[in-house]
Ligand SMILES: Nc1ncnc2c1ncn2[C@@H]1O[C@H](COP(=O)(O)OP(=O)(O)OP(=O)(O)O)[C@@H](O)[C@H]1O
């Protein structure tokens with residue numbers, strides 16, 4: 001489903017953020033991407049949705065080489081992905097409902113369909129009571145869940161999450177991980193989640209890919225945070 | 228609803244939202260647009276009037292050709308064919324001698340024409356050049372032909388007026404074209420600000436897979452809306468002004484034959500509306516193409 005083939009990223013300022021990365025992820029696989037700060041986790045995720053392009057190597061999603069995509073095909077790629085950004089990227093002037101609706105509308109979904117999809121996902125992440133709240137009126141954990149709801153609402157094939165439990169207390173973190181775990185199992189959604197969170201990684205026992213200075217130093221199934 | 232309708236529905240509601248948020252800034256754009264469109268349309272009307280005037284003058288550029296008194300009908304027909312073959316010649320009408328003779332007798336009844344034989348009247352023809360500017364050159368060419376007594380053309384005065392009205396026509400059109408782009412730039416600037424205000428939203432939209440059309444069309448609609456509003460206000464002003472002017476100085480204008488009739492209100496309204504919407508679409512399209520990538524490219528963070 002996802003295949004990295006000798007991928008390197010070198011930013012304009014000369015930083016080698018990724019170095020010769022190769023791995024494959026099967027459909028429905030749940031992967032934790034770990035590594036200290038600056039190790040290249042966000043960069044790796046960004047290459048999947050083409051916010052950053054590899055300076056060497058290729059990435060394949062469902063057999064399609066991302067390097068061969070034309071500018072106008074990028075939206076179609078992103079519509080298949082659900083992305084939870086490290087900084088959430090919720091729109092500050094729109095309330096929770098509108099934040100989800102605008103994603104669905106901007107990819108051309110029908111109004112009635114939108115209503116059903118949003119109610120369902122808000123129920124699922126436990127925000128059904130706050131559709132009218134603006135992002136700043138939500139707590140950190142609620143914003144995090146809102147960001148996850150937005151990533152899931154279009155029913156993507158792949159979920160990409162950049163530190164979805166950063167800044168959250170351990171209990172809330174575990175709640176959010178459970179949400180993702182349920183979706184992963186029930187919808188067979190492929191998930192790649194970058195995290196620093198030892199507790200989360202250790203309790204979930206999923207595949208772990210560890211990065212260090214832009215290189216994969218460990219790739220292990222049913223693994224824990226430390227070797 | 229199919230996808231296109233949903234796109235339009237979405238774009239319009241987003242455009243309304245954006246206009247609502249812009250508030251007084253939008254009002255400023257609309258009034259500037261209305262003002263510019265008023266002047267633009269005045270230019271158009273002056274230009275149309277000048278063109279109409281020119282068209283009405285064309286038959287005044289007739290050239291009258293008189294043949295020698297002893298020429299025969301055959302000579303006349305042969306000459307007519309020769310003239311027809313000259314470059315720049317439009318229509319050649321050979322005058323019927325009998326008819327002319329009757330006219331002559333009526334016109335000059337104080338002369339005792341009864342005693343004069345019909346043959347004292349030469350064959351004559353009127354020649355119309357294809358375009359008024361050619362009058363002199365055509366007349367010169369005819370003068371070089373055989374069997375001609377005299378060639379008259381009423382040129383000089385009308386040429387001057389024509390030249391002036393031509394200048395007015397083109398100056399009006401050029402002025403209107405310049406204002407068209409000025410106005411497009413004004414609306415484009417408003418859209419640029421709108422894009423800047425919504426750059427975060429646009430960036431996020433791009434990251435979640437919104438297509439080209441969904442990102443851009445709300446701004447295009449917004450620009451078209453500004454153009455349309457400005458046009459409607461401008462049209463009301465122009466129509467009122469038109470009525471005021473033409474009721475006051477219509478007699479004067481009639482005299483100078485510059486304006487045979489003022490442009491009808493309906494034409495003004497629809498013309499200006501079309502113009503305003505086109506300007507809005509052009510201005511916003513330009514802004515969208517230039518500024519969405521500049522302000523809201525999600526790839527921006529690569530170079531931050
Ligand atoms: N847009 C950019 N331009 C230049 N260098 C960048 C850019 N983004 C990241 N980098 C550099 O690339 C390296 C990897 O950054 P990246 O954001 O991928 O790390 P990370 O593992 O996500 O870190 P964190 O855990 O702090 O989020 C870092 O050295 C960073 O400074």
Ligand SMILES: [Mg+2]
Nearest residue numbers: 041042086162
């Ligand atoms: Mg990061």
